[in-house]
Amino acid sequence: MELFEHLSFGFGVAFSLQNLMYCAIGVSVGTLIGVLPGIGPLATIAMLLPITFNVAPVGAMIMLAGIYYGAQYGGSTTAILVNLPGETSAVVTCLDGYQMARQGRAGPALAIAAIGSFAAGTFGTLLIALAGPPLAGLALKFGAPEYFSLMLMGLVAAAVLAQGDMVKSLAMVAMGLLLGIVGTDVNSGVQRFAFGINELTDGIGFIVLAVGVFAIGEIVANLGDPEERRVFTDKVKNLMPTRADLKASIGPITRGTLLGSFFGVLPGTGPSIASFSSYMLEKKLAKDPSRFGRGAIEGVAGPESANNADAQTKFIPMLTLGLPASGVMALMLGALTIQGIQPGPEVMTTRPELFWGLIASMWIGNALLVVLNLPMIGLWVKLLKVPYRFLFPAIMAFSAIGVYSVNNSSFEIYLTAIFGVVGFVWIKLGCSPAPMLLGFVLGPMMEEHLRRAMLMSRGDASVFLTRPISLAFLIATVVILITMIAPAVRARRAEISD
Amino acid sequence: MQLEFRSSKDFWSGVMLIAVGAAAILIARNYTFGNALRMGPGYFPSVLGGLLVLFGIYLVAVGLRRHDKIEGRWSLRALIVLPLSLTLFGLLMERAGFVPALLVLIVGSASAGSEFKLLEVLALAAGLTAMAVVLFVWAIGLPYPLFVGW
Numbered sequence: 001m002e003l004f005e006h007l008s009f010g011f012g013v014a015f016s017l018q019n020l021m022y023c024a025i026g027v028s029v030g031t032l033i034g035v036l037p038g039i040g041p042l043a044t045i046a047m048l049l050p051i052t053f054n055v056a057p058v059g060a061m062i063m064l065a066g067i068y069y070g071a072q073y074g075g076s077t078t079a080i081l082v083n084l085p086g087e088t089s090a091v092v093t094c095l096d097g098y099q100m101a102r103q104g105r106a107g108p109a110l111a112i113a114a115i116g117s118f119a120a121g122t123f124g125t126l127l128i129a130l131a132g133p134p135l136a137g138l139a140l141k142f143g144a145p146e147y148f149s150l151m152l153m154g155l156v157a158a159a160v161l162a163q164g165d166m167v168k169s170l171a172m173v174a175m176g177l178l179l180g181i182v183g184t185d186v187n188s189g190v191q192r193f194a195f196g197i198n199e200l201t202d203g204i205g206f207i208v209l210a211v212g213v214f215a216i217g218e219i220v221a222n223l224g225d226p227e228e229r230r231v232f233t234d235k236v237k238n239l240m241p242t243r244a245d246l247k248a249s250i251g252p253i254t255r256g257t258l259l260g261s262f263f264g265v266l267p268g269t270g271p272s273i274a275s276f277s278s279y280m281l282e283k284k285l286a287k288d289p290s291r292f293g294r295g296a297i298e299g300v301a302g303p304e305s306a307n308n309a310d311a312q313t314k315f316i317p318m319l320t321l322g323l324p325a326s327g328v329m330a331l332m333l334g335a336l337t338i339q340g341i342q343p344g345p346e347v348m349t350t351r352p353e354l355f356w357g358l359i360a361s362m363w364i365g366n367a368l369l370v371v372l373n374l375p376m377i378g379l380w381v382k383l384l385k386v387p388y389r390f391l392f393p394a395i396m397a398f399s400a401i402g403v404y405s406v407n408n409s410s411f412e413i414y415l416t417a418i419f420g421v422v423g424f425v426w427i428k429l430g431c432s433p434a435p436m437l438l439g440f441v442l443g444p445m446m447e448e449h450l451r452r453a454m455l456m457s458r459g460d461a462s463v464f465l466t467r468p469i470s471l472a473f474l475i476a477t478v479v480i481l482i483t484m485i486a487p488a489v490r491a492r493r494a495e496i497s498d
Numbered sequence: 499m500q501l502e503f504r505s506s507k508d509f510w511s512g513v514m515l516i517a518v519g520a521a522a523i524l525i526a527r528n529y530t531f532g533n534a535l536r537m538g539p540g541y542f543p544s545v546l547g548g549l550l551v552l553f554g555i556y557l558v559a560v561g562l563r564r565h566d567k568i569e570g571r572w573s574l575r576a577l578i579v580l581p582l583s584l585t586l587f588g589l590l591m592e593r594a595g596f597v598p599a600l601l602v603l604i605v606g607s608a609s610a611g612s613e614f615k616l617l618e619v620l621a622l623a624a625g626l627t628a629m630a631v632v633l634f635v636w637a638i639g640l641p642y643p644l645f646v647g648w
Contacts, residue, residue: 051638165508167560171515171553178522178546185539190529192539193522220580223610224573389611390622396580396607397600397626400587405640413588417581424577428568429511447542459535 007129010356014364019062019357022055026063027365030070031372035078035380039395041071042434043218045331046210047398049338050405057339058354062361064335068328069121069311069362073369076113076304077380080106089272089307092279096292096299103295108241110377112249112297114370115241116305120257121366124312127261128319128359132348135320139345144452145463149473151446154323155438156477157266160484164432172431176439177446179204186444187451199411206334207406209440212416213433214327215399217423219392245297252282252302260309265316266325274310275303312362319355320345323442327434330441507568509561512554519550579610595645596635600627 013019033044045064052060075090080097093113100109142150159169182193183203194200241249256278263274282302283292292299315332317323322343324330336343341351348355373380403416426433457463464470522543532538583606590599604623608614634640 051634054638167553167556168508168511171511171550171557174546174549174553175515175518178518178543178550181543181546185529188530188539190539192529192543193525216580216584220573220576223576223612224571225569389608389613392611393604393607393619393622394626396583397604397630400584400603401600401630401634401640404588404591405634408641410588410592413584413591417584417588420581420584421577425514428507428572429514430507430566431511431514450542451537454534454537459533461534 002133003129006133006352006356007360009352010129010358010360011364013058013353013357014062014360019059019361020364022059022063023066023361023365024368026066027070027073027368027372030067030072031074031077031369031380032383033067034071034074034076035383036386036391039218039391040214041068042210042327042331043215043395043399044071045328045335046207046214047395047402049207049210049331049335050402052335053338053406057336057341057351058357060335060339061332061354061358062365064332065315065358065362066365068332069308069365070369072308072311073114073117073373074380076117076307077110077373077377078384080109080113080300081381082384089275089310091272092275092303093300095279096294096296099293099295100297100300105295108245108297109300111241111374112245112301113304114373116249116253116256116301117308118366118370119253120260120305120309121312122363123257124261124264124309125359125363125366127313128316128362129356131316132320132355132359135316136345136348139321142345142469143467144449144456145467145470146473148446148449148453149464149470149477150321150323151442151449153473153477153480154317154325155435155442157480158325158438159435160480165430166484168429168431169435172426172433172436173439176436176441177443178439179209179436180440180443181447186448197411199409199415203444204415204440205403205406205412206338206441208403208412208415209419210331210334210437211399211403212419213423213426213436215395216416216420217427217433219395220420220424221427222388223392241297248297249301251285252278252298253305255281255285256302256305257309260306261313263306264310264313264325272307274306278302278306308366315358315362318343319347319358322347324438327437330437333441505567506561506564507566508557508564510568512557512559512561515550515554515557517554519547519552519554522547522550576610580607583607583610591642593646596642597627597631597644600630 014023029044029048030041033039033041045067048067049064052063055063072089076093076097078084079090079093080101083094083098097109097113100106155173156170159173160166180203182200184191184194184201191201256275259278259281260274263277279292279299279302282296282298283289286292286296286298314325314329317325318329318333322333322345324333333343336347341347341354399416400413403412404410406412423433426436453463454461464474526540526543526547529540529543530538531540531544583603586606587599587603590602601623604626605619608619608622631644635642635644
């Protein structure tokens with residue numbers, strides 16, 4: 001079996017001492033920021049990206065990925081213990097997880113969350129290994145028109161499926177595309193939107209934008225609306241779930257995993273949509289739905305599996321097509337580019353150690369997280385007591401060092417400050433910045449593919465419709481737009497974002 | 499006619515988008531537009547600017563009818579203090595060195611919060627700076643002088 005050959009090759013890479021260490025660092029940092037509210041994986045990865053420049057690409061990606069899925073684990077811990085979702089994906093877990101904790105069953109809730117996440121992570125890893133090669137093989141046949149249509153579909157889907165106002169999200173994608181244009185045009189050498197500033201000829205730094213908007217902008221917003229934190233510290237005793245708990249959880253874990261894997265591949269659907277859908281499904285299937293919200297273990301098992309499966313399978317479009325399906329994936333794509341690796345289907349064949357090593361490390365990371373989260377739960381709970389007034393100056397310091405270290409440029413620090421203000425205004429106006437980041441990352445590539453496609457077809461725009469794969473992407477784009485405008489879906493979206 | 503739109507999220511989002519879009523189109527007029535076959539450097543930005551203006555007009559129209567208020571406070575203090583602290587960090591990195599730049603950044607940022615206790619903040623700044631020196635300068639080896647011209 002080729003699959004096993006690939007996977008064992010991957011495990012060989014991931015099990016090297018160095019890569020194991022990066023994996024352990026990644027998932028620890030991830031759990032940490034998952035536990036701490038007010039800082040998410042996006043801001044953390046943006047901040048720490050520059051530090052990974054000296055690390056080999058495989059190690060860097062393993063560590064960054066660990067931060068991402070580690071945060072999902074950490075987020076559920078605080079949801080269960082203090083009714084406070086460390087990450088948005090854990091909002092649903094609060095409903096029944098916290099109730100379980102109040103009934104003295106925090107231990108089983110945490111254990112089931114970890115077991116479900118691990119099962120989902122394992123399935124997600126296998127799915128990437130299975131779906132990766134055929135998808136990449138297909139993508140190798142893509143020409144400029146196919147790539148343009150694919151990116152268009154990805155961006156539109158990401159905008160309309162994301163939480164928040166659809167029109168604003170679409171506008172933010174366009175905003176990102178526009179920001180991506182800044183700098184020297186590769187075709188003509190003309191400097192666009194550079195205003196004669198030397199530092200802008202290479203474009204706006206990816207890290208500058210991400211840190212400015214997601215770290216600084218977020219802090220300003222948080223300081224305006226301080227959230228109250230009631231820390232409920234009860235001793236967690238008796239971690240083991242009962243036989244009945246396990247039996248009740250098998251179904252939800254399986255369904256949650258499948259649901260999460262499905263949503264994971266779709267662009268724009270954050271893990272919160274996956275976990276919310278899983279919760280609704282379990283509630284519908286339950287014999288006695290009134291138990292939900294009062295400490296039903298199914299309400300923890302399903303959503304926790306779903307959000308982890310989603311986090312894992314989000315890597316599929318990024319690794320095989322070079323298409324980021326979420327803000328974090330856009331950052332990972334940026335990280336690859338900075339490492340000098342052109343993202344796309346070629347990565348799997350030209351850098352097999354990167355692809356398979358990363359996949360194998362995710363499974364190892366998931367196993368590490370179970371170990372990290374269950375026996376060491378007390379430590380994470382203590383960290384919850386760190387007040388925000390200590391946290392945000394530290395985030396500022398890490399952000400500043402991170403940005404400065406990219407080019408040793410003070411100009412980029414000033415630009416970060418500006419984007420902090422801009423990001424805050426966007427947050428206040430309800431214009432979610434994540435779609436902007438997707439547009440920013442894809443912008444230059446999209447323009448390039450558009451120009452090439454038009455040159456190829458001698459200026460005939462019908463090239464996008466006459467090539468079957470390209471046409472399929474465009475039809476999918478239209479279908480997504482139409483279904484999202486449908487009133488029923490709109491109402492459901494509103495329900496989710498509340 | 500009510501003046502409720504003055505606090506409408508949608509209205510101001512629209513205004514922001516129209517402003518950015520219009521600026522993009524105006525600036526892009528200096529670049530060759532080209533045609534569909536050979537797109538000049540002005541083609542893509544002009545199209546995007548146009549899109550932004552259209553989205554903006556729609557949102558302004560929505561904002562005049564629907565009243566979706568901007569929530570929370572504007573945290574003016576943080577909005578001024580945090581970017582200012584960052585700017586100082588940028589200035590001091592080149593002129594005074596890593597340690598003073600970081601100390602100023604941390605103490606400055608902390609003053610944006612609602613609870614500011616000087617002793618506590620100084621301890622935090624000293625601790626974080628020491629950690630950053632060990633981690634970034636000594637362990638990772640970023641080439642920054644700790645102090646310049648002292």
